[in-house]
Amino acid sequence: xxxxxxxxxxAGYVGGPTMAVIADRCPDVQVTVVDINQTRIDAWNNADLxxxxxxxxxxxxxxxxxxxxxxxxxxxxxxxxxxxxxxxISVNTPTKTKGLGAGQASxxxxxxxxxxxxxxxxxxxxxxxxxxxLPVRTAExxxxxxxxxxxxxxxxxFSVLSNPEFLAEGTAIRDLETPDRxxxxxxxxxxxxxxxxxxxxxxxxxxxxxxxxxxxxxxxxTANAFLAQRISSxxxxxALCEATGADVREVARAIGTDSRIGPKxxxxxxxxxxxxxxxxxxxxxxxxRYFGLPEVADYWESVVTLNTxxxxxxxxxxVQKLFGTVTGKRLAILGFAFKADTNxxxxxxxxxxxxxxxxxxxxxAIHDPxxxxxQIARDLKLESSxxxxxxxxxxxxxxxxxxxxxxxxxxxxxxxxxxxDYQSLNWKSLAARMRRPAWVFDARAVANPIQVKEAGxxxxxxxxxxx
Ligand code: UDX
Ligand code: UDX
Numbered sequence: 001x002x003x004x005x006x007x008x009x010x011a012g013y014v015g016g017p018t019m020a021v022i023a024d025r026c027p028d029v030q031v032t033v034v035d036i037n038q039t040r041i042d043a044w045n046n047a048d049l050x051x052x053x054x055x056x057x058x059x060x061x062x063x064x065x066x067x068x069x070x071x072x073x074x075x076x077x078x079x080x081x082x083x084x085x086x087x088x089i090s091v092n093t094p095t096k097t098k099g100l101g102a103g104q105a106s107x108x109x110x111x112x113x114x115x116x117x118x119x120x121x122x123x124x125x126x127x128x129x130x131x132x133x134l135p136v137r138t139a140e141x142x143x144x145x146x147x148x149x150x151x152x153x154x155x156x157x158f159s160v161l162s163n164p165e166f167l168a169e170g171t172a173i174r175d176l177e178t179p180d181r182x183x184x185x186x187x188x189x190x191x192x193x194x195x196x197x198x199x200x201x202x203x204x205x206x207x208x209x210x211x212x213x214x215x216x217x218x219x220x221x222t223a224n225a226f227l228a229q230r231i232s233s234x235x236x237x238x239a240l241c242e243a244t245g246a247d248v249r250e251v252a253r254a255i256g257t258d259s260r261i262g263p264k265x266x267x268x269x270x271x272x273x274x275x276x277x278x279x280x281x282x283x284x285x286x287x288x289r290y291f292g293l294p295e296v297a298d299y300w301e302s303v304v305t306l307n308t309x310x311x312x313x314x315x316x317x318x319v320q321k322l323f324g325t326v327t328g329k330r331l332a333i334l335g336f337a338f339k340a341d342t343n344x345x346x347x348x349x350x351x352x353x354x355x356x357x358x359x360x361x362x363x364x365a366i367h368d369p370x371x372x373x374x375q376i377a378r379d380l381k382l383e384s385s386x387x388x389x390x391x392x393x394x395x396x397x398x399x400x401x402x403x404x405x406x407x408x409x410x411x412x413x414x415x416x417x418x419x420x421d422y423q424s425l426n427w428k429s430l431a432a433r434m435r436r437p438a439w440v441f442d443a444r445a446v447a448n449p450i451q452v453k454e455a456g457x458x459x460x461x462x463x464x465x466x467x
Contacts, residue, residue: 115146
């Protein structure tokens with residue numbers, strides 16, 4: 001079977017870019033991305049490619065080529081399902097906040113709703129592909145819902161595949177165009193072949209891995225757990241470096257040259273953010289407890305505990321260095337996104353760090369090149385008190401439109417995202433705008449330490465015990 005029409009439910013950070021690349025690479029396949037959120041779909045259809053709802057380098061070019069040709073964005077969910085022979089489910093699966101498994105298990109209500117919608121609307125043979133990261137054995141639930149939809153009166157059939165996405169935000173297009181591997185889990189060989197054929201337009205056959213359903217689902221959780229574990233490991237070492245006079249970057253270089261360890265994902269920072277790492281580990285923890293493996297659960301849970309600790313450690317450190325109080329003091333926060341090159345703030349370290357400092361009564365002037373003021377307000381659960389220039393009062397914040405505006409009159413600058421712009425700041429001219437004594441807290445180690453010190457600023461760099 002050859003796939004001709006694809007429908008993807010969920011036009012988010014994963015569904016949008018993934019489908020844009022599939023459409024771009026497979027001009028003969030008709031790809032429709034649907035979402036219940038009209039505003040989001042309107043943004044994907046915006047004639048101005050700079051206004052797409054997801055910011056990803058290179059995404060505008062890919063969408064520009066495929067949109068209107070074989071890539072469509074729409075809210076007509078059931079119509080798109082009805083005409084598709086393959087339906088991707090790429091809706092969000094946040095951690096449950098209430099009920100059984102609250103704080104750990106994934107909330108699968110939207111995935112279930114999608115399965116029900118597919119069960120109602122599909123025609124002919126439909127291959128349903130899990131793209132959302134899900135707890136192991138979710139495919140079984142999807143299958144049960146689809147099978148229950150068999151009313152015998154129609155020629156309809158379903159098969160379910162797991163095809164987890166490994167793209168990282170900020171490099172999504174590159175990751176999709178040249179993936180390390182594509183993973184397809186399933187039971188029905190012809191459906192696996194059909195999906196593999198789609199990817200074969202640009203992915204070499206030996207990089208398309210085939211596994212059973214559960215291995216595929218578990219591989220995604222495990223991959224994220226291993227990646228996150230490396231970050232918590234290096235952040236734990238960073239704290240020890242600061243205490244002992246070692247430098248975490250030197251340690252990372254030294255251990256990273258061991259080919260068994262490798263150099264990637266050894267960058268110490270303010271802790272990992274993003275929609276996946278914490279959610280997926282907590283999911284893993286929940287599964288381990290459920291299956292009677294409390295030691296395994298504790299092991300993985302400590303990766304998240306260390307991450308949270310690292311974020312609070314940084315805010316505590318800021319308060320300590322500023323004579324034990326930041327009440328009424330102005331602090332510049334550079335970077336709110338969870339990493340550079342994205343407008344995504346989900347689980348961003350800045351949320352917790354800024355939250356702690358607001359609680360301590362600071363006035364925060366927040367700058368980020370891509371994150372909107374309304375998003376920051378939602379994340380901090382606090383409205384901005386206008387522009388950063390007019391900040392007053394205790395525990396307030398405002399958005400700064402430039403780094404210069406952010407640092408005006410500030411006692412400290414905190415660098416929380418490694419945006420390229422922050423790597424080449426003119427510290428001399430920034431220092432002249434600050435109140436003395438002034439600090440730079442470089443949680444990403446992106447500023448040039450010599451220039452910072454020559455500008456007469458005090459510097460704390462994550463993991464630098466030699467400073
Ligand atoms: C999400 C999950 O977080 C991730 O685990 C998974 O791997 C892929 O899907 P992301 O694309 O980043 O990642 O989520 P988000 O940007 O929130 O997009 C999900 C979209 O699904 C939203 O636009 C939402 O409106 C849409 N949606 C949700 C539907 O169209 N229908 C629903 O029933 C629920
Ligand atoms: C991650 C996985 O990399 C990807 O494969 C999966 O599909 C989704 O989750 P993402 O969250 O988009 O992708 O970004 P990633 O580059 O992995 O960074 C996650 C967090 O770790 C960021 O906050 C980043 O700043 C942090 N990080 C990463 C570090 O602190 N140090 C590092 O060395 C690498």
